[in-house]
Amino acid sequence: MAKTTEMRLLELMVLKQDISTVIEFIGKQKNFLFQTKKNKEVKADDDSIGPDIDSQFFDELKKIRDELLINDLSTSDEDVTAPVEGDRSAASRLIASYKELQSNLSEAADELTKCTEAYNESMAFSNLQVSYSELEHLSFLSLKIGKIAENNFDDLKDSLAGLAVVIPLGNDKSHILVASSKKGRFALDTELKNYNFVEMQVPSDFKGIPEDVLEGMKNKKFEAEQKVEELNTEKKNFAETHKELLNSLYKKFALQVQIGQVKQTLESTELVYRITGWITAADVEYYMKSLDELTEGRIAIRDYEPYEVPSVMSGKEQVPVKLTHGKLLKSFERVIFSYGAPVYGSIDPTPLVALFFTLLFGIMFGDCGQGLMLFLIGLLMALKVIKLGGWEKFARVFMCIGISSSIMGLLTGEFFGTETLLEPFAEWVTGLFGNPHAPILKLMPNGDPKSIYAMFGVFGVAVGIGFIINTCGLLINIINNIMRKKYGEAFFGKNGLAGAVFFWYVIALVLRIVLLHHKIAAYDWIIIGLSLFFAAFAAPFERALNHEKPLLENGFGTYVISSIVEIIEVISGYLSNTVSFVRVGAFALSHAVLNFTILTLTNLCGGQTTIAGIFVLILGNALIIVLEGMIVAIQVVRLQYYEFFSKFFHETGREFTPFQFKFEN
Secondary structure (H helix, E strand, C coil): CCECCCEEEEEEEEEHHHHHHHHHHHHHHCCCEECCCCCCCCCCCHHHHHHHHHHHHHHHHHHHHHHCCCCCCCCCHHHCCCCCHHHHHHHHHHHHHHHHHHHHHHHHHHHHHHHHHHHHHHHHCCCCCCCHHHHHCCCCEEEEEEECCHHHHHHHHHHCCCCEEEEECCCCCCEEEEEEEHHHHHHHHHHHHHCCCEECCCCCCCCCCCHHHHHHHHHHHHHHHHHHHHHHHHHHHHHHHHHHHHHHHHHHHHHHHHHHHHHCCCEECCCEEEEEEEEEHHHHHHHHHHHHHHCCCCEEEEEECHHHCHHHHCCCCCCEECCCCCHHHHCCHHHHHCCCCCCCCCECCHHHHHHHHHHHHHHHCCCHHHHHHHHHHHHHHHCCCCCCCCHHHHHHHHHHHHHHHHHHHHHHCCECCECCCCHHHHHHHHHCCCCCCCCCCCCCCCCCHHHHHHHHHHHHHHHHHHHHHHHHHHHHHHHHHHHCCCHHHHHCCCCCHHHHHHHHHHHHHHHHHHHCCCCCCHHHHHHHHHHHHHHHCCHHHHHHHCCCCCCCCCCHHHHHHHHHHHHHHHHHHHHHHHHCCHHHHHHHHHHHHHHHHHHHHHHHCCCCCCHHHHHHHHHHHHHHHHHHHHHHHHHHHHHHHHHHHHHHCCCCCEECCCCCCCCCC
16 A cells, blocks of 8 residues: 655755746645754845835735735736846836826815815705895894704704704705804804804805806816716726736735745855755656756755654654645545654545545435436536635545445436436346346335345444444554554454454354354354453563563553553444444435435426426425535534544644745735
């Protein structure tokens, strides 16, 4: 069985003049994990000027993209290179053009605001047809003209009812004239103050606004609006015509900024940078050759075996883990890494995970039509016809579980819940082996003893699959510990060879008793007892094989008590690990029941020849595919995590996450 991908630590000694080029190469390869962390202050040398300027260019270009609402990066990442002087000149011109456009737009917007305010002010007094001095000299009235918030007009009017008259000026209610008796002016002032009234100073000879002046101000406002609209159109055109150039420059300077950030984390002298990082062993030769050509020989490269690295030997650093697969198995990798990364050098469980996931899902979700729908969804995702927010990487998982569900559906005769469509196929297949019948495998009991036996047969098969999965987990644990020279964990303990022998022998004994009617012999008790003893009382034997002292770390009494508890855990653990797979048969049966329910509802609505019946059939199957599909997937993952991974995932590794440039919208 394949192990995790072989890794190497690469050490590069790079001249200062080549460092940016080397980092750019590393980022584009997407297969190098930097070892070093930020361990020095950034030096204010002459090289700091460039990155600062480029950072300013990047910030300006990002701001322009945000303001122009350009949120798609159309250029290919592989074509992006670090900016040269020509790119900086192009960026300067682009930024200057945009700033000029923004300045013109800002000035036009300010002019429009002024024209609008002036016009509104004029309209507010357009109906004042006598001079203000004539109104002000009325002996019995106190008049005030001013502004309030438009939404306060009605409240003010109600508040001043019986005290003053409030008259709106113009077309809105923001400019008002308030008239009250002279003796009530003090109360009026207090009330107006509560509503944030701002009194306006009106010239004594003011007598309204002439019509020609109003028309002229209206035209001025219209011209300002036209100017703003023209500049907004020009801004949209600017976005369209400069979009490709803007994206290209943005990604160039984004790359340069990230190069600068990496440089700040590296060890360096005045002339040389030191880069260390992890890479797959298969890529070492290509790296050496490519970097030598890229720097024209001005680079020193050395690679180390993982166990030649001091930080690995001391346990301060874990070797990163990468799993190398084709497209099919790669789509199942996230099932593993969502639980944890395997330890470097251990067995890669991905092929078994893919097999068990596909098999268990198919058994629990057996319907040929629904399986074909899952396969079709996966195929369309793989072809990028439909996109589900990053789920495209699981396209082949959908295809695999779709095929397994379809095969199980052929066996059970289910096609979107109906049991008649596949009868000819079932009779043809069974006819090859004797008496033709349909379906090939009957899940739903119908009173016939054979159907009940068939149903329990499914539960038996599920438990049998559980035995195989548990066995594979135990074997992986034993082999992993032997490869890592942890012989104590390999041979003793509940997940070591002792626990495995106990588990296997008990299962074999049960089968002998049930199938062959054997009786338990003395040697059976001896084998079971010895294997259980070494599984539960493993601690001193493990420490002895690992050359650890003392053998009883916490004393004899603690050892005995913990071992007795361990006996209970070993027995109950293996029992629950086996019985847990009964749920596979239960879900297979419940899926058949759901299909039967949907078909019954369809018939109650007139059958598959009526609109109502077809609607119920389609809706019911859609709900089964989505909701039960999710539930079954969760159960499959749970069985893998708790019954399979728990046997050998006692220690997690470090996932290989190589450095690569990121270009965010």
